[in-house]
Amino acid sequence: MATTSQQREDGPIRSTLVAVGLAAFGILASQFTVLPALLLDPTVITSPLDASIASRTLLLTLNFVGFVLAGAIYLAVTERGRSYVDLRLPTKRGWLYIIAGVLGSFVFYVLVSLVVQLLSLPSAENTVTSYIGDDQTMILVMIGIVFFFNAPAEEFLFRNIVQKRLYDAFSRGQAVVIASAIFALIHVVSYAVSQSLLATVVPVVVVFGGSLIFGYLYAKTDNLFVPIAAHAAFNAIQFGILYIALEYDLETAEPTTSLLVDLAATVPL
Template sequence: MSETAHRNESAIWATLVAVGLAAFGIAATQVTTLPAFLLDPALIDAPAEASMAARTLMMVLNFVGFALAGAIYLAWTGRGWAYVDLRWPTTRGWLYVVGGIVVSILFYVVASILLQFLELPATENQIVEIIGDDQTMILLMIVIVFFFNAPAEEFLFRNVVQKRLYDAVTKYQAVVIASLIFALVHLPVYFLADAPLLAVAVSLGIVFGGSVIFGWLYAETDNLVVPIAAHAAFNAFQFGLLYLAFEYDIQEPAPSMVVDLFALVGL
């Protein structure tokens, strides 16, 4: 067997393992979020009408599920916590954080403008339904993205999935593959909204683009804190805009952009 054939076979296997890890993460969230649904069954049919405690618990436990899936994989494969690239960033690392925040904001602003200019449809994810018009829940989401959302997603999809792919493909090929997987993970969420196929495709494309940015930050620094910090700050910025739109009853054109950005956040 040639070296190229062996590499292709390894890449296929590594990708299948990566897809399996993502699926395992989704399955884990179905288990970890059960206490929230037991606390308030309204989460099933009318999440915005559920208690704030139940909604908060569901969001927290959802991301705990992702982290748990990654931790189980590291323990099962013997990689352990030594595999986790968690350390305080250098000055260079913090520059990447700042650059990542700026680039991600610019990417989503440009994407939103293009969507409106080209009149392309996009669909919301379940976060919008969960928050409703509850400003307090928006503020809680800012806390959640810093302590649960960004750390859990970056840990699983960057430090486990993307890094696992390094064994078979280049770092930047791994960024693309991991980002595709991350986008596809959101497929059931957007389809549940019963949206047109084009709207789902557009939304997943935006999620993919954002994921590439955070994956690139990790590939460049080999430090999980960098994409976590950029991801958390970016999501907090989006929720902050949404809070201000509700707080001051901002009318067009600002709310349309805020909603577009928020609907495509791809948490």
């Protein structure tokens, strides 16, 4: 917890600007870390579905490596070091939070899906859908990416770095909301090409809601493993559902893809 003197020295405005800067730095770093994949196979950007699974996997993996790199650089420059990283095996209470987080995410997902369907709301697709298409093998690969790269990298940067940095000037509840808002807003770029403002707003709101859940888990446990596990488990199950939908040619496969990727909260390349 930050002391009162620290809070006065690092006010809300400065703390928020630093948090925004860290998020932007993470995106910028990811643009550099994906360069090897682009050089090895340029079609992974120009025509993703024509690229090999290996090329797509490398690109998506290196994208998340950029988040880890950004966070690591911040810790080194500020001399916070490895001790700043709240990663450890969870207690029994921590495992209960993980289960609750997965269940809470499903409830949120179902509610959002119902609202979208009942109101016939448009929802723009995230860039990552262009790397998956209806390729079932790539869906299985995404499950591995979620567990080993996506969830760990995003939770490390946006929870252990951005959200924790906001603790210096805000209450934990406020920090969760602000960090989630930053996380959602950086996704606007990947939806800005949609045909309507509403189609852009819907997925951004979905990202915000999912981020609130994972941010809350971290705030309550001070253990990065908890939101990582909940995030990875939830998205892995969702990708599994998408795989089954495509396998059996279910009608829900197409509309599920957009919200699925939104809840996976993949930052645009």
